[in-house]
Amino acid sequence: MDKPSLVIIGNGMVGQRFVDEVVKRGLEGSWNIFVIGEERQPAYDRVALSSWFDDQDDNALSLVEQQFVEEGPVEYRLGTRVDVIDRKNQTVLLDDGSTLAYDHLVLATGSYPFVPPVPGKDLPGVFVYRTLDDLANIASWVEEQDCKSGVIIGGGLLGLEAANALRNMNVAANVVEMAPRLMPQQLEDGGSEMLSRWIDELGVAQYCGVMTEEITGDAQGVTGLRFAESEKLAEMDGIEDNQLGTDIVIFSAGIRASDSLGRDAELEIGERGGVVTDTQLVTSDPNISAIGEVACVNNMVYGLVGPGYDMAKVVAERLAGSAIEDGFAGGDLSAKLKLLGVEVASFGDNQGNDTTTDIVFVDPVKKVHRRLVLDENSQIVGGTLVGDTSGYDLLVAMARGQMATPEEPQSLVLPDYVGAGSASDMELPDTAQICSCNDVSKGDLKEAVANGCHTVGALKSETLCGTSCGGCVPAMEDLLKVELANAGIDVKADICEHFAYSRQQLFDLVRFHGHTSWSDVVAAHGSGRGCIICRPAVASILASLSNGYVLDESQAGLQDTNDRSLANMQRNGTYSVIPRVPGGEITPDQLIELGQIAKDFDLYTKITGGQRIDLFGAQLSELPAIWQRVLDAGLESGHAYGKALRTVKSCVGSTWCRYGVQDSVTMAINVELRYRGLRSPHKLKSAVSGCTRECAEAQSKDFGIIATETGWNLYVGGNGGRQPRHADLIATDLDDETLIRTIDRFLMFYIRTADKLQRTSVWLESLDGGIEYLKEVIFEDSLGICDELDADMAKHVDTYKCEWQETLESPERLSQFVEFVNAPEETSTPVWIRERGQKAPAPAETEELVIIGGP
Numbered sequence: 001m002d003k004p005s006l007v008i009i010g011n012g013m014v015g016q017r018f019v020d021e022v023v024k025r026g027l028e029g030s031w032n033i034f035v036i037g038e039e040r041q042p043a044y045d046r047v048a049l050s051s052w053f054d055d056q057d058d059n060a061l062s063l064v065e066q067q068f069v070e071e072g073p074v075e076y077r078l079g080t081r082v083d084v085i086d087r088k089n090q091t092v093l094l095d096d097g098s099t100l101a102y103d104h105l106v107l108a109t110g111s112y113p114f115v116p117p118v119p120g121k122d123l124p125g126v127f128v129y130r131t132l133d134d135l136a137n138i139a140s141w142v143e144e145q146d147c148k149s150g151v152i153i154g155g156g157l158l159g160l161e162a163a164n165a166l167r168n169m170n171v172a173a174n175v176v177e178m179a180p181r182l183m184p185q186q187l188e189d190g191g192s193e194m195l196s197r198w199i200d201e202l203g204v205a206q207y208c209g210v211m212t213e214e215i216t217g218d219a220q221g222v223t224g225l226r227f228a229e230s231e232k233l234a235e236m237d238g239i240e241d242n243q244l245g246t247d248i249v250i251f252s253a254g255i256r257a258s259d260s261l262g263r264d265a266e267l268e269i270g271e272r273g274g275v276v277t278d279t280q281l282v283t284s285d286p287n288i289s290a291i292g293e294v295a296c297v298n299n300m301v302y303g304l305v306g307p308g309y310d311m312a313k314v315v316a317e318r319l320a321g322s323a324i325e326d327g328f329a330g331g332d333l334s335a336k337l338k339l340l341g342v343e344v345a346s347f348g349d350n351q352g353n354d355t356t357t358d359i360v361f362v363d364p365v366k367k368v369h370r371r372l373v374l375d376e377n378s379q380i381v382g383g384t385l386v387g388d389t390s391g392y393d394l395l396v397a398m399a400r401g402q403m404a405t406p407e408e409p410q411s412l413v414l415p416d417y418v419g420a421g422s423a424s425d426m427e428l429p430d431t432a433q434i435c436s437c438n439d440v441s442k443g444d445l446k447e448a449v450a451n452g453c454h455t456v457g458a459l460k461s462e463t464l465c466g467t468s469c470g471g472c473v474p475a476m477e478d479l480l481k482v483e484l485a486n487a488g489i490d491v492k493a494d495i496c497e498h499f500a501y502s503r504q505q506l507f508d509l510v511r512f513h514g515h516t517s518w519s520d521v522v523a524a525h526g527s528g529r530g531c532i533i534c535r536p537a538v539a540s541i542l543a544s545l546s547n548g549y550v551l552d553e554s555q556a557g558l559q560d561t562n563d564r565s566l567a568n569m570q571r572n573g574t575y576s577v578i579p580r581v582p583g584g585e586i587t588p589d590q591l592i593e594l595g596q597i598a599k600d601f602d603l604y605t606k607i608t609g610g611q612r613i614d615l616f617g618a619q620l621s622e623l624p625a626i627w628q629r630v631l632d633a634g635l636e637s638g639h640a641y642g643k644a645l646r647t648v649k650s651c652v653g654s655t656w657c658r659y660g661v662q663d664s665v666t667m668a669i670n671v672e673l674r675y676r677g678l679r680s681p682h683k684l685k686s687a688v689s690g691c692t693r694e695c696a697e698a699q700s701k702d703f704g705i706i707a708t709e710t711g712w713n714l715y716v717g718g719n720g721g722r723q724p725r726h727a728d729l730i731a732t733d734l735d736d737e738t739l740i741r742t743i744d745r746f747l748m749f750y751i752r753t754a755d756k757l758q759r760t761s762v763w764l765e766s767l768d769g770g771i772e773y774l775k776e777v778i779f780e781d782s783l784g785i786c787d788e789l790d791a792d793m794a795k796h797v798d799t800y801k802c803e804w805q806e807t808l809e810s811p812e813r814l815s816q817f818v819e820f821v822n823a824p825e826e827t828s829t830p831v832w833i834r835e836r837g838q839k840a841p842a843p844a845e846t847e848e849l850v851i852i853g854g855p
Contacts, residue, residue: 006027018315087288150249279326292308333346371385671743678796703746749789
């Protein structure tokens with residue numbers, strides 16, 4: 001071979017980024033490049049590892065095209081281990097006995113999961129949480145053993161992700177952390193305590209400040225954990241005789257640098273591990289470099305992907321002959337992510353010291369904890385955010401010194417929802433870093449937009465922003481909209497970067513092809529794993545079209561907290577039960593039974609403005625029993641938890657009122673029963689008034705009906721919420737049949753064409769031509785789709801089933817409605833008070849918003 005050989009050991013995220021950087025600089029023309037990867041798969045996204053459980057598709061996480069692996073200018077040897085580095089002869093010995101010569105060697109071996117020397121760690125049913133193979137083995141064990149309860153040893157980032165993975169497999173998750181709090185490296189006491197409150201409400205048990213003494217079990221598998229003696233154990237639920245039962249154990253107790261090859265080759269090793277390098281990432285052997293988690297630079301080993309990417313760039317530049325003068329100057333450890341659906345961020349010096357001052361904002365009701373750390377000059381140097389990460393990019397820019405901290409920084413600790421003066425009211429400088437994983441600044445993104453990158457996908461390809469953890473994607477999307485608007489360019493209505501379609505276009509595609517699952521939709525029309533934007537949107541589309549049980553098969557993982565419980569979660573973790581009361585009409589026996597249910601289960605009871613009776617304070621495990629009683633009384637689910645029809649309010653109409661001209665109650669009942677359970681982009685409300693006195697307030701509803709002497713007037717697009725809108729009159733003096741047909745078409749056209757989470761009021765205003773255009777579609781069939789709209793609604797009416805009833809008929813579905821799968825009879829114990837003769841959630845230790853500290 002006439003070219004020198006560059007050998008890269010390791011094909012993780014950093015190793016592959018180094019390959020990308022090398023190829024980007026054209027070094028394949030002057031080097032023979034070899035990649036040795038121990039795993040069978042090419043590089044994949046470990047940051048998004050837990051998303052594998054969504055569809056168990058290895059390829060969805062891949063960071064490199066298979067064609068590049070097989071036919072590209074770099075030779076990949078996957079499923080291969082390097083056993084020995086022979087520095088004298090500059091060769092590596094592979095596990096198949098062959099050798100490979102190198103002129104320069106790059107160690108990108110990453111790290112391995114630390115497993116404490118606990119007796120029982122080698123029992124069947126004990127796993128680590130690090131690779132795709134690990135996840136596949138976990139999934140297989142859960143299915144084969146029918147696991148009900150699991151333990152995660154380690155309460156850091158990855159440990160909480162593992163807990164969520166178990167939870168999504170309907171396995172009760174228990175997190176065991178030796179430190180006194182969760183996420184001890186990222187959060188201080190207050191932030192960790194607030195995170196713990198969030199996780200409590202999700203049903204994940206936490207055991208902090210305890211030490212595992214032994215994992216118990218036999219050849220058939222694990223059975224439990226035994227803890228070392230501790231006074232704390234007596235205060236913890238679920239532990240008997242210092243033991244906690246479990247069917248599976250997952251270690252996520254930290255990582256260690258995979259530096260054994262370097263040690264054996266007698267390279268210099270750091271005091272706490274890692275192959276020592278200089279700032280150019282050169283080891284004690286000038287022919288060997290180290291990058292990523294295996295490298296120890298200035299006595300520091302970096303466990304995040306962002307610094308590893310910076311290292312890859314430094315080495316690639318050096319090999320290309322244009323070394324970066326300062327080399328690797330240190331990595332940023334800021335991180336923003338969602339853990340079990342909870343927003344969490346830490347940045348800069350998040351722990352502080354004796355010379356720093358803290359400003360703390362606490363909102364116990366919304367479970368928000370925000371803390372800023374200021375130096376002696378009142379400059380922000382770090383912080384932690386839990387429950388609300390608004391203003392994160394600006395705060396990070398201040399902590400990095402990219403922009404000055406205001407003279408009075410107290411307002412910066414406020415979240416957006418408090419009002420003006422928060423960090424989000426300020427503008428980021430162009431030097432501010434948007435993507436810490438790939439070192440992309442606001443200025444880099446603006447330049448890319450100016451050069452023709454007008455979609456999120458194009459920005460990702462050009463700048464790599466958002467291609468790692470994904471936490472910066474919302475900021476990138478906001479910046480793109482602003483820059484395109486400033487340039488007078490229309491903003492595309494794509495749902496997100498995973499689907500190059502608007503919701504309307506995707507709805508039509510799903511309907512035309514008859515897709516019934518997330519995996520079918522994303523395989524045919526999308527890319528990647530999806531996100532918090534597109535997954536619920538697809539769930540809504542599938543529910544609107546199929547009218548099936550929303551928690552079956554692949555749809556379950558797409559639903560939000562309320563839909564997954566078929567009930568609304570309240571602020572103290574309990575649930576409300578809201579039966580449907582069509583038209584507000586209820587029999588005395590039904591009214592008495594609801595009262596008896598409320599007494600038997602001690603539920604707070606309230607009559608709502610939508611003429612329904614709400615029952616608050618039910619435990620998750622109580623829901624099926626309450627539903628059964630409700631159904632036995634002749635009532636059913638009111639779908640208050642879903643984006644669906646909520647209520648059809650009515651006055652008493654001509655039956656009782658001396659001013660009424662039509663039977664508004666009967667019409668309201670007929671309308672509500674026809675459209676019950678109809679899933680839509682946003683919730684729907686309606687009302688029927690028996691005369692023009694408008695006692696039911698129909699003109700403030702998504703569709704409202706007002707009686708006339710000869711029929712019904714129909715109003716659409718109203719909204720009585722935060723931004724009220726008076727409904728538009730679309731038709732007058734309609735007979736019953738024409739009225740219903742008109743509403744059918746209006747609703748189905750809205751469901752087809754509205755954007756995600758778009759109310760009918762906003763949708764109507766966004767239609768080109770507004771109400772007149774809508775009239776043409778519905779009455780004149782200008783689009784030729786009225787027969788389809790009619791058929792779609794008929795299908796909904798014919799196939800409707802009450803989700804509560806469907807749940808009660810299935811033991812498998814019922815098994816999901818327990819707080820602790822390993823102890824179904826156990827429930828949590830919220831703290832209650834009595835107010836006006838009924839129970840209510842006890843206020844937090846302080847109900848007021850608190851701001852502590854400041855310069």
